[in-house]
Amino acid sequence: MQPVAPGTxxxxxxxxxxxxxxxxxxxTVNVLSNGFITVAHAILTLNAAQHPQARTLAxxxxxxxxxxxxxxxxxxxxxxxxxxxxxxxxxxxxxxxSVPRARLTDFQTWAAGHGAYERAWVNPGPAAVxxxxxxxxxxxxxxxxxxxxxxxxxxxxxxxxxxxxxxxxGEHGGLLYRARRGTTDLAALTFDDAPHPLFEPLLLDLLRRxxxxxxxxxxxxxxxxxxxxxxxxxxxxxxxxxxxxxxxRLPPLSPAAVQDELQSxxxxxxxxxxxxxxxxxxxxxxxxxxxxxxxxxxxxxTVFWTDDPGDFQNPGDTVLERRYRAHLHAGGIVLLHDNAPxxxxxLRDFLRYARQEGVALTTVGGLPK
Numbered sequence: 426m427q428p429v430a431p432g433t434x435x436x437x438x439x440x441x442x443x444x445x446x447x448x449x450x451x452x453t454v455n456v457l458s459n460g461f462i463t464v465a466h467a468i469l470t471l472n473a474a475q476h477p478q479a480r481t482l483a484x485x486x487x488x489x490x491x492x493x494x495x496x497x498x499x500x501x502x503x504x505x506x507x508x509x510x511x512x513x514x515x516x517x518x519x520x521x522x523s524v525p526r527a528r529l530t531d532f533q534t535w536a537a538g539h540g541a542y543e544r545a546w547v548n549p550g551p552a553a554v555x556x557x558x559x560x561x562x563x564x565x566x567x568x569x570x571x572x573x574x575x576x577x578x579x580x581x582x583x584x585x586x587x588x589x590x591x592x593x594x595g596e597h598g599g600l601l602y603r604a605r606r607g608t609t610d611l612a613a614l615t616f617d618d619a620p621h622p623l624f625e626p627l628l629l630d631l632l633r634r635x636x637x638x639x640x641x642x643x644x645x646x647x648x649x650x651x652x653x654x655x656x657x658x659x660x661x662x663x664x665x666x667x668x669x670x671x672x673x674r675l676p677p678l679s680p681a682a683v684q685d686e687l688q689s690x691x692x693x694x695x696x697x698x699x700x701x702x703x704x705x706x707x708x709x710x711x712x713x714x715x716x717x718x719x720x721x722x723x724x725x726x727t728v729f730w731t732d733d734p735g736d737f738q739n740p741g742d743t744v745l746e747r748r749y750r751a752h753l754h755a756g757g758i759v760l761l762h763d764n765a766p767x768x769x770x771x772l773r774d775f776l777r778y779a780r781q782e783g784v785a786l787t788t789v790g791g792l793p794k
Contacts, residue, residue, distance in 0.1 A: 434739040437766055439623070444489050450475065451486055452510070457766075459627040460773055461634065462498040465490050466623035470507035471519070479504050479520045484536035487524050499525045501622040503650070513621070513764075514672070517650050521546045521622065544653045594756060596794040599721040601704075601758075602729045604792035608756035611793070612779070614639040614786040615730065617668055617706060619763040620647050620654035627769060629657055635776040637786040638662050640728075641763065642706040645670030645690035652697050659698040664788035666704040667691055667725060675707050675716045683719045691723060704728045704789050728789055730760035736768040745771045755784055756792070 442454040442465060452468040467486050471479060487500045504520040522545040524532045535542035590597040595605035604611060619625065619641040632639060641658050643665055648655045658665055669675070669686040670693075678686070691702045705725035707716060712727070720727045734748035745767055753759065753775075761768050779786050 430735075430738055432738055432740075436739050439766065442490065442493060444493055448486055448489060450482060450507075452505075454490055455623055456494065456497075457623055457627060457769070459631050459769060462627065462630050463494070463496050464499045464501065464623060464626050465494065465497055467500060467502045469502065469504040470510050471504060472507050476506070476519060480536040480538070483520060483522060484533055487522070487529070487532065491526060491529065497526065499523065499626050501626070503622055514646075517548055517646065519548050521650050523622070523626070523651075523653050546650060546652055548650075596726055599717060599726050600729070601726050601789070601792075601794065603731050603758055604756035605794055606756070608793050610755055610783055610785055611787050611791065612732075612753065612755055612784050613758045613789045613792050614761070615642060615666075615706070615728070615758060615789060616640075616761050616763040617642045617708075618647070618672065619643045619658070619668075620651045621764040622651055622654070624764050624769060625651070625654040625657070628763065628772070629654075629661060629663075631769075631772055631776065632663070633661060635780075635786075637776055637779070638664070638788050638791070639786065640664040640666050640704060640789040642666040642668035642704075642728075643690070643694060644668050644672045645686075645693050646672075648690070648693055648697060655694065655697045659700065664704070664790050665694050665698055665700070665702065666706060666728065666789070667694065667702050668706055669708055672708050674709055674711050676711050676713050680715050680719060683716055684723070687719060687723045687725065691725075728758065731757035733760040736765040736771075737762045739765070739767055742767055742770045746774060749775055750778060753779060753782065753784060758789065758792075759786075 439455040439457060442456050444451060450469050450471055452470045454465055454467045456463060456465045467490055469483060469486055475482060483502050483504050487502055490500045491497055501523045503518045505518050509516045522532060532542055534540050535545060587600060590600040591602045593606060594603045614637060616639055641663055643655060655665060667687060667690045670690045671686065675683050694702050703726060705720045706728050710729060717727055732749060732752040734745045736745055
């Protein structure tokens with residue numbers, strides 16, 4: 426369960442597809458378009474007796490969804506245990522797959538037990554999942570004095586690094602709020618909470634069409650269940666950053682638990698992309714000096730933002746457009762969310778607006794520092 430920011434409205438309901446005749450194990454089928462392609466995500470819930478048939482049942486559901494909507498470019502499927510299903514963010518699925526229409530035959534062959542299919546993931550069991558952080562010993566946030574005559578303690582050095590990073594721009598002491606001052610035509614585009622099986626192919630398609638690149642701050646458990654989308658990000662020139670394994674608020678955790686959240690995600694992302702992870706964003710932007718130190722110890726730069734239109738609060742498309750137009754500027758860092766429906770509604774216009782303003786959207790790593 427995640428904290429809800431004040432003023433957050435209920436997200437608009439996603440369009441659904443009803444199969445006729447129904448498949449009793451199909452929980453929901455959501456369908457969404459980005460204006461160019463249309464994608465479906467089928468959620469299946471199986472009882473224990475059906476678990477051995479997960480591949481076959483998933484193949485049947487995918488084929489039926491494609492047949493019901495001839496305009497679909499891709500069907501993604503997530504197969505859960507019915508007894509423990511807790512929605513996206515709950516216990517991991519038993520099986521997931523991404524099936525572009527052009528790969529349906531390959532998926533069917535794999536589901537029948539023949540060959541490999543690289544756009545599927547089968548849960549190997551509890552050993553594959555990082556343990557939840559049970560050690561929730563709250564850290565006491567030090568009081569950071571602003572008295573200029575005070576001794577330069579470790580806490581005051583931390584405040585100095587923070588202030589310098591905000592005012593001067595560029596990376597200072599493992600912190601990054603914006604590009605180096607004087608940056609004229611670049612801004613970083615970032616997405617938190619990736620990857621999501623319905624939104625990811627639509628988002629990546631829009632970025633590909635626009636020629637923009639972004640940094641995706643990935644939740645480890647999502648990368649675990651949908652590894653092919655993380656590989657897609659890297660293959661398409663995007664940057665993959667660390668957003669913790671469980672998307673937990675870090676200040677209540679002990680240093681050891683914070684370290685586990687960062688290290689388990691780093692290891693997973695390195696394995697998937699073949700590249701070291703350079704950047705970290707704390708969930709909710711919440712941190713303590715100890716949190717920042719844990720990131721530095723892991724070799725990570727902690728990245729914040731200058732432009733947050735609040736897409737996760739569902740304020741409406743008009744409000745989002747007004748906010749990002751007001752705050753987009755060269756040298757800035759834009760914060761959007763991978764799984765926010767209204768983000769997808771306005772992203773196409775946002776990408777067009779950035780081009781009109783002469784601001785090239787790039788990765789965090791692409792900013793002058």
